[in-house]
Amino acid sequence: MSGKRKKTKQVETEMKVKITWKEIKRQKVLLFWSAIIVIYGFIFYYLPLGGWIMAFQDYKPAKGLLHSEFIGFDKFIQLFSDETFIRVIRNTLAMGVINLVITFVMAILFAILLNEIRQRRTKKVIQTISYLPHFLSWIIVTGILHDALSGTGIINEVLRNLHLIDHSIDFFAHPSYFWPIVAFANVWKETGWNAIIYLSAITAIDPSLYEAASIDGAGRMAKIMHVTLPGIKSTIIILLLMNVGNVLNAGFEIQYLLGNGLVKSVSETIDIYVLKWGISQGDYAMGTAAGIFKSVVSIVLIVIANQVAKRSGEERLY
Numbered sequence: 001m002s003g004k005r006k007k008t009k010q011v012e013t014e015m016k017v018k019i020t021w022k023e024i025k026r027q028k029v030l031l032f033w034s035a036i037i038v039i040y041g042f043i044f045y046y047l048p049l050g051g052w053i054m055a056f057q058d059y060k061p062a063k064g065l066l067h068s069e070f071i072g073f074d075k076f077i078q079l080f081s082d083e084t085f086i087r088v089i090r091n092t093l094a095m096g097v098i099n100l101v102i103t104f105v106m107a108i109l110f111a112i113l114l115n116e117i118r119q120r121r122t123k124k125v126i127q128t129i130s131y132l133p134h135f136l137s138w139i140i141v142t143g144i145l146h147d148a149l150s151g152t153g154i155i156n157e158v159l160r161n162l163h164l165i166d167h168s169i170d171f172f173a174h175p176s177y178f179w180p181i182v183a184f185a186n187v188w189k190e191t192g193w194n195a196i197i198y199l200s201a202i203t204a205i206d207p208s209l210y211e212a213a214s215i216d217g218a219g220r221m222a223k224i225m226h227v228t229l230p231g232i233k234s235t236i237i238i239l240l241l242m243n244v245g246n247v248l249n250a251g252f253e254i255q256y257l258l259g260n261g262l263v264k265s266v267s268e269t270i271d272i273y274v275l276k277w278g279i280s281q282g283d284y285a286m287g288t289a290a291g292i293f294k295s296v297v298s299i300v301l302i303v304i305a306n307q308v309a310k311r312s313g314e315e316r317l318y
Contacts, residue, residue: 051288061284075288088270093250098183100243100246100247102187111195127195142185149172156168174262198232201235242302248270274287
């Protein structure tokens with residue numbers, strides 16, 4: 001009996017090998033392009049990580065990575081001894097969390113509201129208009145914001161006409177206005193684009209569920225609460241887990257372009273700090289150390305969020 005089992009297993013193994021090679025030949029074009037993408041990712045995403053060694057060296061461009069003096073964690077100690085960096089972490093986390101919450105919620109709400117529009121043509125027009133700002137560069141967006149929020153801009157004009165203010169407000173001179181302005185800009189620019197994936201998830205919901213809800217007497221709000229939201233719950237959780245890792249990616253362009261000396265205490269992010277030390281002051285080791293801190297914290301946040309989702313029995317990344 002044992003001999004027959006061995007022969008059977010051997011035959012099964014040979015069949016699997018034949019099927020595998022046959023499948024490889026059939027999918028050779030896809031495998032070829034997949035290999036190119038993998039090679040591209042390795043060259044441009046993984047090989048540059050070797051540059052992280054600069055954070056542990058007294059790096060001098062003239063000496064290069066191999067001959068610069070190794071100093072261990074001195075740059076990290078210097079980094080966390082810098083009050084400016086602590087303030088930069090606060091600014092980055094604050095703007096990252098604000099952007100995450102507001103843009104995430106607004107995208108879901110917009111997708112649900114757009115789905116409730118019955119006229120197909122109107123729905124398409126609104127959707128097209130909503131995601132067009134995504135394709136605008138931050139230079140253009142910040143230019144629009146400067147014009148709208150200037151002393152003679154439309155916002156001050158409306159507030160004066162409504163007699164809510166007597167004098168124009170210089171929005172870019174008050175630190176308390178900076179974070180809300182950044183949040184508004186992100187919502188205006190990205191809500192329509194971010195809503196696309198939620199709209200796709202909504203269209204995948206079985207229409208019979210809505211019909212059953214209508215038979216039970218459910219109105220629009222009841223259908224949203226008991227059919228639409230549960231139907232896209234898994235999509236919401238997966239995207240939330242992915243976005244949690246981007247909390248420290250609060251942005252660079254908008255903060256750099258809108259920031260000035262008057263709001264510097266709330267506008268600087270880790271990316272601006274890296275630019276300041278790594279490029280402007282030529283301390284590549286310090287800039288690299290700040291970048292490593294940002295990457296490590298992002299990975300830790302994703303792992304924690306994924307474990308929380310796992311223990312809660314929700315969808316997770318892995």
